Amino acid sequence: MFLERFGFQEHPFPDGPDPACLFVGRAQEEALAHLRYAVSEGEGFSVITGEPGVGKTTLCRAFAGRLRAEHEAALLSGPLRTPAEFLSALNRQLGVAAPSARAGDQTGALNRFLMERKIAGRRVVVLIDNAQDLPPAVLEQVRLLSNLETTRDKLILIVLIGDPGLEALLHSPKLRQMGQRVSVACRLGPLDEQETGAYIAHKLACRPPRVPLSFPAEAVHWVFRSSGGIPAKVNQACTAVLNAVCQAGLPAVGGEMARAALFGPPPAQQAFLRNAAVRLGGGRPFAAAFAAAGVLALGVLFFSLRGGQPTLPAGDAAVVKALPEEETRAAEEGVGTAASPAENPAPHPADAARGGTKARGPSSPPSAAAASGLSWSVQVGAFLQPENARRAASEFTGRGWPARIAVFRDGKGRTWHTVRIGDHADRGKAEAQAEEFLRREGKPVVVRPYGAL
Incomplete structure (x- = not known):
């Protein structure tokens, strides 16, 4: 009705994905930065999650369109019930011709294509939408594809896109091996x-x-x-x-x-x-x-x-947070390290019951392990926007995970504000804390070296 009244040629607010009119807010900027990093660094597995309707598909379609100028990109969606269907759909998207529909022939043709693209200096990026709906056999095929690599580089980069349930799925016992390969993860939040x-x-x-x-x-x-x-x-x-x-x-x-x-x-x-x-x-x-x-x-x-002020509906305004998670290997490769501890209230009740790690106040110095050289921490988030990092650090600290912010610059000159918990002399203790964080919070994390803080 309003299209004719106001003279619209196209619907300005369409129901479906709208990559031609991508809006980039703070959460979208974070997600795009994570995706660009994954491609530039050749990270094998990336994950983008968010509530239905938050714009995951629109963002990833727009990203895939921009990639095609320099790389090969495929965006898969819809029902993919078997590994053969998945491979056939992937090859169609990439323009790969296989001698038959058999999974073996599809894989062989794809492998040859990947080697050709590698020689030509073009990466191959596959974005899989609604990944939480993939059957276990198809997810296993995706994992096997991620094994295709040279002695130095991955031949195919995979981005899984899905609802928040995808995170729990990737860390379930059946798919834990796959979840451990995720190096870049981001959750897309709503707009304020x-x-x-x-x-x-x-x-x-x-x-x-x-x-x-x-x-x-x-x-x-x-x-x-x-x-x-x-x-x-x-x-x-x-x-x-x-x-x-x-x-x-x-x-x-x-x-x-x-x-x-x-x-x-x-x-x-x-x-x-x-x-x-x-x-x-x-x-x-x-x-x-x-x-x-x-x-x-x-x-x-x-x-x-009529004039006058509106009457608010019952209840307070929605609290909106956009907290993309994970980043990068910048902590291992970057320069310029700085940390600012967040405010730390009492530790989590479970920690207190076990006599766990004491909350560290803002003025606490780095541990002896950190002062002497390399130490390990659990990275629970990484952000381009410092206010997002401060918000995340405050949130995790308030839930009993004393957090600090470490700042790194990657090889592209981008500054990442990483949110870390823990400070351990050996990696094993950091990985144990990461497991405990995943068990309690249900969010994927990575263990990173702190370096000298």
């Missing part, structure tokens, strides 16, 4: 309210209408409250608001209209409209129902035209 406004403006700029159109701050607020910053839900909310604007015959989007379209009129006005509907229906249920529909439509118009 400010980013939601920027996202809406970006979408309208990508596919501009003939009639000037914008969402004022108050309308953005209600869209954010309705969607929680999930881009797919933001699209649905914006579509609902624009349709309501057209139904009411209004020239522009307003805050009261957005509130009425997404949450309905405030409680007092809802009671008024219900009573009006009953009166118009003469007390007859069916007639009252039809009358209610008409009165509610009039109510949307009425409340869009």
